[in-house]
Amino acid sequence: MIRDPYVAIGLVVLIMLIVIALVKMPDTTGSGEKQNSVRETLSNLWHNKVYRYGVLTQVFYVAAQIMTWTFIIQYADNLGINKATAQNYNIVAMILFLTGRFISTFLMKYVNGRKLLAIFGTGAGLCALGAVLIVGMPGLYCLVGISIFMSLMFPTIYGIALENVSLQDATLGAAFLVMAIVGGALMPPLQGAIIDRGTILGHPAVNVSYALPMLCFVIVSIYGLASYRRIKR
Amino acid sequence: MVSTDYNNEETREYISQDGAHGLKLVERQYLLPFILITSLFALWGFANDITNPMVAAFQTVMELSAAKASLVQFAFYGGYATMAIPAALFIRKFSYKKGIILGLALYAVGAFLFIPAAAYQKFSYFCLSLYILTFGLAFLETTASPFILSLGRKENATRRLNLAQSFNPMGSLCGMAVAPSLCSPTSGPTAATLPVTSSSLLSPTPKKPLSDSTIWP
Numbered sequence: 001m002i003r004d005p006y007v008a009i010g011l012v013v014l015i016m017l018i019v020i021a022l023v024k025m026p027d028t029t030g031s032g033e034k035q036n037s038v039r040e041t042l043s044n045l046w047h048n049k050v051y052r053y054g055v056l057t058q059v060f061y062v063a064a065q066i067m068t069w070t071f072i073i074q075y076a077d078n079l080g081i082n083k084a085t086a087q088n089y090n091i092v093a094m095i096l097f098l099t100g101r102f103i104s105t106f107l108m109k110y111v112n113g114r115k116l117l118a119i120f121g122t123g124a125g126l127c128a129l130g131a132v133l134i135v136g137m138p139g140l141y142c143l144v145g146i147s148i149f150m151s152l153m154f155p156t157i158y159g160i161a162l163e164n165v166s167l168q169d170a171t172l173g174a175a176f177l178v179m180a181i182v183g184g185a186l187m188p189p190l191q192g193a194i195i196d197r198g199t200i201l202g203h204p205a206v207n208v209s210y211a212l213p214m215l216c217f218v219i220v221s222i223y224g225l226a227s228y229r230r231i232k233r
Numbered sequence: 234m235v236s237t238d239y240n241n242e243e244t245r246e247y248i249s250q251d252g253a254h255g256l257k258l259v260e261r262q263y264l265l266p267f268i269l270i271t272s273l274f275a276l277w278g279f280a281n282d283i284t285n286p287m288v289a290a291f292q293t294v295m296e297l298s299a300a301k302a303s304l305v306q307f308a309f310y311g312g313y314a315t316m317a318i319p320a321a322l323f324i325r326k327f328s329y330k331k332g333i334i335l336g337l338a339l340y341a342v343g344a345f346l347f348i349p350a351a352a353y354q355k356f357s358y359f360c361l362s363l364y365i366l367t368f369g370l371a372f373l374e375t376t377a378s379p380f381i382l383s384l385g386r387k388e389n390a391t392r393r394l395n396l397a398q399s400f401n402p403m404g405s406l407c408g409m410a411v412a413p414s415l416c417s418p419t420s421g422p423t424a425a426t427l428p429v430t431s432s433s434l435l436s437p438t439p440k441k442p443l444s445d446s447t448i449w450p
Contacts, residue, residue, distance in 0.1 A: 003351035005283050005411075006362075010344030012276065013369075016269075017337040025266050025330040028383035038322070094406055101399035108392040155398040158378055159391025167383060168325065171332075174379040175321035178371060182314045185306070 028167060041169045045176070050227050054161025055176050057223040061153045062184025064124075064216035067191045068146050069093060071206065074195055075143055078206045079136065089140065093147040100151025108152075114228035117156045121221030124149035128214035132207050139207065146213070153220055160227055187212070258393055263384040270377050270384075271397040273333070277340075277370060278404025283412045284309075284363070301356065308360040312367025313374070320375040329380040336372025343369055 036044070045051055072093065076086035107116055127149060130142030158177055165173045194200070194209040201208075259267045324332040343366025350358035381397045382390040 003347040006344040006347035009276075009280050009283075010341045010347075013337050013341040013344065016273065016276065017334055017341065020269055020330070020337070021334055023265060023269060025328075025333075026263065026384070027328050027330070028380065029324060029328055038325075091406070091409060094402055094409065098399065098402035098406065101395055101402065105392055105395040105399060108389075108395060113391040151402075152395055155378070155394040156391055159382060159394045162379060162382055163387070163390065170379040170383065171321040171324040171375065172318070174375050175317040177378075178313060178317040178374045181374075182310045185310045 029171065036166075036168055038172070041172050044169050045165065045173055048164060050163065050230065051161045051165055051173060053223055053226070054157055055180050057220055058154070058157050058161070058177055058180035059183040060216040060219045061150075061157055062181050063187035064184075064213040064220070065150055065154070066184060066188045067210075067213045067216075068128075068143070068150065070188055071191060071195065071209065072143060074206050075131070075210075076140060078204050079140060081140075089144050093144045096144065097147040097151045100148040101155075103148075104152035104156070112228060112231075113152075113156050114160055114224050114231065116152065117160070117224030118221050118228060119224075120149045120152055121217050121224055124153075125214055125217035125221060128210050128217055131210045132214060135204060135207060143210065146217075149217075157220070157223065160223075258385070258389055258396060260385050267381065267384055267393075267397070270333070270381055271400050273337075273373060273377055274397055275400040275404035275407075277373060278401040279408040279411075280340075280344075280366075280404075282405040282408030304356075304360050305363065308364040309367055312364050313371045316368045316371035317375050320372040323372075324376055329376050329383075332372055332376040333380075336369045336376060338369070339372060340366055340369030343367070 069090065072089050073083060073086045076089055077083070081089075104116060104120065111119075124146050127142045127146040131139050131146070133139070134142065158174075161177060162170050162173050191209045191212050194212070195206050197205045199205055320332060320336070323335065343362050343364075346358070346362035346365060350362050378394060378398075381394050385393060
């Protein structure tokens with residue numbers, strides 16, 4: 001029955017609600033400090049360069065993530081792989097993504113998050129380049145490999161953007177980072193339009209279309225590097 | 234006074250060191266809240282990843298056009314767009330805890346609305362349920378990440394968020410594993426009325442720009 005999983009989720013969510021309501025949570029909204037007005041908060045956020053560019057970078061990251069995963073099926077299809085098998089590549093991508101988050105959490109113990117973002121961004125960009133240029137299984141492997149480098153990006157951009165934002169400005173700051181998800185969702189149809197062209201200059205359009213996420217990863221790397229330079233200065 | 238003064242020489246220097254070696258990622262006093270919030274990340278990873286096969290099932294059962302099916306995305310992202318800022322204002326006024334509770338409540342309401350949606354087999358009800366469910370997600374999303382960041386030292390906040398968000402893809406993987414069997418034609422009494430094959434569920438209509446997995450906590 002189509003509703004059953006939702007009813008199950010609804011029940012689990014209710015249980016969590018009760019547990020969280022009963023547990024004492026620290027109040028870290030900075031309510032003890034002098035309260036900023038909404039206008040002051042918006043002004044603080046706007047004048048915070050690392051935050052402002054962080055939101056912009058998050059838009060491009062979310063776009064890249066959706067594009068990378070959505071069109072794996074098309075990419076595999078172009079290599080003559082059927083949909084059911086192609087779904088396995090989606091699952092592998094997700095496993096790499098999960099593994100990557102643990103690896104990056106570990107690495108961040110030794111390497112600054114901003115630097116790591118620049119490094120992983122470069123890795124993701126190179127994988128995307130491989131997916132663009134190589135027609136064949138290695139291209140698909142590159143495409144799946146992007147996920148391991150993507151893993152740290154969302155939480156890391158989020159964290160860097162809010163690093164210099166005060167506790168009481170952080171909630172509205174987070175809201176705009178969440179809105180970035182919506183912005184990112186506007187981009188994938190563009191890739192769909194490229195794929196619909198079939199071939200571009202004799203190269204499969206589905207390959208060419210991965211230039212879009214590649215560009216996004218370049219932006220992510222630049223953000224990592226630029227924000228890292230700021231703290232090094 | 235919480236140290237948010239970044240022009241402070243000491244703070245700057247501390248952050249500029251590579252990594253946050255030697256700092257405890259989650260201190261004992263914050264351990265329980267950290268675990269609870271982190272489990273929420275897994276919960277919504279799971280929910281997101283069973284949503285896509287569900288959408289595909291609805292699409293097949295009701296023979297929806299692609300344009301109509303794209304309303305699903307509209308509902309999904311529309312929910313985020315509508316609620317992110319109101320959620321932030323709510324949390325500012327009250328607290329992270331209340332924000333989480335309201336988010337979970339909206340989430341549950343959206344989920345339970347699938348009962349009438351399934352009973353009437355109406356696509357618009359389905360979209361409405363999803364829309365309300367994402368109100369909850371927007372609340373949780375706006376709350377949980379900054380809350381995790383604030384649970385401890387600033388120097389390793391980003392790392393702490395990475396750890397917490399690792400549980401999001403874990404939930405997604407569980408969702409991916411469970412979804413085919415949950416909506417396979419043999420799993421319930423509705424098999425006769427839902428002529429969908431599990432393979433069509435596994436591979437949602439291509440080229441629809443809704444990700445197969447929506448992972449962002």
